[in-house]
Amino acid sequence: MQKPWEGRFRERTEKFVEDFTQSVSFDKELALWDIKQSKAHVKTLQKAGILPEEEASLLLKGLEGIEEEVRQGRFDFRVELEDVHMNIEAELIKRLGEVGGKLHTARSRNDQVATDEKLYIKDSIGEVLELLRELRKSLVRFAEKSVDFVMPSYTHLQRAQPIRVAHYFLAYREIFLTDAERFINAYRLADCLPLGSGAVAGVDFPLDRFYTAELLGFNRLCRNSMQATADRDFILDLLYACAVCGMHLSRLSEDLILWSSEEFGFVELPDRLCTGSSIMPQKKNPDVLELIRGKTGRLYGNLLSLLTTLKGLPMAYNRDLQEDKEPLFDSLRAIKDCLTGMRLVLEGMSLKEGRLYSSAGSFSLMTDLANYLVLKGLPFRQAHKVAGSITAYLLEKGKKPEELSLEELKSFSELYEEDALRLLKPEASADRRKVFGGTAREEVLRRLEVAKREEGLS
Numbered sequence: 530m531q532k533p534w535e536g537r538f539r540e541r542t543e544k545f546v547e548d549f550t551q552s553v554s555f556d557k558e559l560a561l562w563d564i565k566q567s568k569a570h571v572k573t574l575q576k577a578g579i580l581p582e583e584e585a586s587l588l589l590k591g592l593e594g595i596e597e598e599v600r601q602g603r604f605d606f607r608v609e610l611e612d613v614h615m616n617i618e619a620e621l622i623k624r625l626g627e628v629g630g631k632l633h634t635a636r637s638r639n640d641q642v643a644t645d646e647k648l649y650i651k652d653s654i655g656e657v658l659e660l661l662r663e664l665r666k667s668l669v670r671f672a673e674k675s676v677d678f679v680m681p682s683y684t685h686l687q688r689a690q691p692i693r694v695a696h697y698f699l700a701y702r703e704i705f706l707t708d709a710e711r712f713i714n715a716y717r718l719a720d721c722l723p724l725g726s727g728a729v730a731g732v733d734f735p736l737d738r739f740y741t742a743e744l745l746g747f748n749r750l751c752r753n754s755m756q757a758t759a760d761r762d763f764i765l766d767l768l769y770a771c772a773v774c775g776m777h778l779s780r781l782s783e784d785l786i787l788w789s790s791e792e793f794g795f796v797e798l799p800d801r802l803c804t805g806s807s808i809m810p811q812k813k814n815p816d817v818l819e820l821i822r823g824k825t826g827r828l829y830g831n832l833l834s835l836l837t838t839l840k841g842l843p844m845a846y847n848r849d850l851q852e853d854k855e856p857l858f859d860s861l862r863a864i865k866d867c868l869t870g871m872r873l874v875l876e877g878m879s880l881k882e883g884r885l886y887s888s889a890g891s892f893s894l895m896t897d898l899a900n901y902l903v904l905k906g907l908p909f910r911q912a913h914k915v916a917g918s919i920t921a922y923l924l925e926k927g928k929k930p931e932e933l934s935l936e937e938l939k940s941f942s943e944l945y946e947e948d949a950l951r952l953l954k955p956e957a958s959a960d961r962r963k964v965f966g967g968t969a970r971e972e973v974l975r976r977l978e979v980a981k982r983e984e985g986l987s
């Protein structure tokens with residue numbers, strides 16, 4: 530197979546080197562965006578008077594034919610042709626003859642590959658944002674179904690205070706909103722056109738780069754040809770957004786895995802999303818959630834891998850940069866799968882309300898007994914001490930707070946009255962937290978309305 534650079538070389542490329550340096554086995558993923566870019570490049574060359582109209586339209590037709598084959602999965606990518614860019618160019622030359630060789634005028638693979646990647650990333654982020662939106666919608670729907678139920682919240686994985694179940698799911702909706710912002714930021718940073726930068730110094734043809742940017746939907750142009758070809762920071766930003774979002778999905782998975790255990794017994798996962806054991810007949814394992822949690826490893830790894838590749842590279846393009854693609858493709862695939870998996874879990878999961886309720890009471894209510902005294906004028910520190918002594922007393926007696934009598938309460942503080950006993954209910958505790966962002970039913974309902982509106986659900 531002939532190489533584009535054969536004029537300069539006296540030896541054939543070693544087979545090992547061909548295999549070692551090729552990227553087509555993975556960068557073929559960029560093929561459609563490479564063609565899209567090439568079509569815009571042809572138009573720009575024509576506008577600059579470098580390509581006559583007939584040749585430009587031949588090239589465009591040729592590219593469209595190849596595009597069709599790629600879409601149908603029929604295009605034959607060949608390792609000897611190294612990467613996706615040379616595969617497509619070689620095929621164009623094969624189909625059109627000499628005129629095909631004009632496509633690469635005023636372009637280097639260095640500005641070409643960065644442009645492909647940015648086009649690819651912008652489209653992929655669109656997909657991720659859509660999946661994030663679907664996930665947030667399922668969180669909001671779950672919240673809507675669970676406003677009437679209470680459960681314990683945890684700090685240090687110890688029961689803390691009763692909350693409305695919906696409050697928990699709306700918390701994750703807020704978290705995934707911040708993830709969307711990180712992806713939007715990555716989009717914005719990728720939205721800057723490298724093409725026209727050539728190999729490193731800019732091209733020596735009068736290309737109207739603003740026209741190319743318009744054709745390709747870029748809002749900005751890279752303003753320095755060296756930065757344009759050396760830069761892969763826009764991929765780092767995307768990998769970071771994937772890593773953080775993966776971490777959030779992992780934490781949510783961890784909760785749901787715990788909650789689905791017999792020990793917690795808070796939720797039931799649908800059979801269709803679980804797997805069994807080949808040896809223990811009783812098992813129903815939350816594998817989807819475990820794998821979502823597990824994927825976080827590669828999401829972090831991919832970010833660290835590219836950060837390390839970039840460290841110490843001299844200005845400008847170096848072949849090391851080819852190592853940017855597998856982490857990029859891998860993280861995008863993983864995050865899309867995880868978002869889909871989590872949405873399916875939420876759509877199929879059901880709550881075990883009784884178990885949630887019975888876990889929400891008891892010692893989770895001790896803050897309320899303290900705050901009762903605060904409302905009667907006792908400084909919080911003293912009130913905390915009183916409630917602490919009641920806790921110690923209950924633990925000694927093996928009693929629950931709900932079983933306290935007024936006399937017992939009064940023996941700790943004369944300030945307790947009959948109405949203190951009514952505090953000792955999880956829903957009463959939750960519903961006193963009416964502060965903006967708190968877990969009271971009325972406040973949760975208010976937040977739910979806003980969430981529904983923002984997610985287009987009402």
Ligand code: ARG
Nearest residue numbers: 552612638639642848850851
């Ligand atoms: N496959 C290469 C990459 O991914 C394309 C750019 C190659 N440029 C070069 N000067 N060899 O980085």
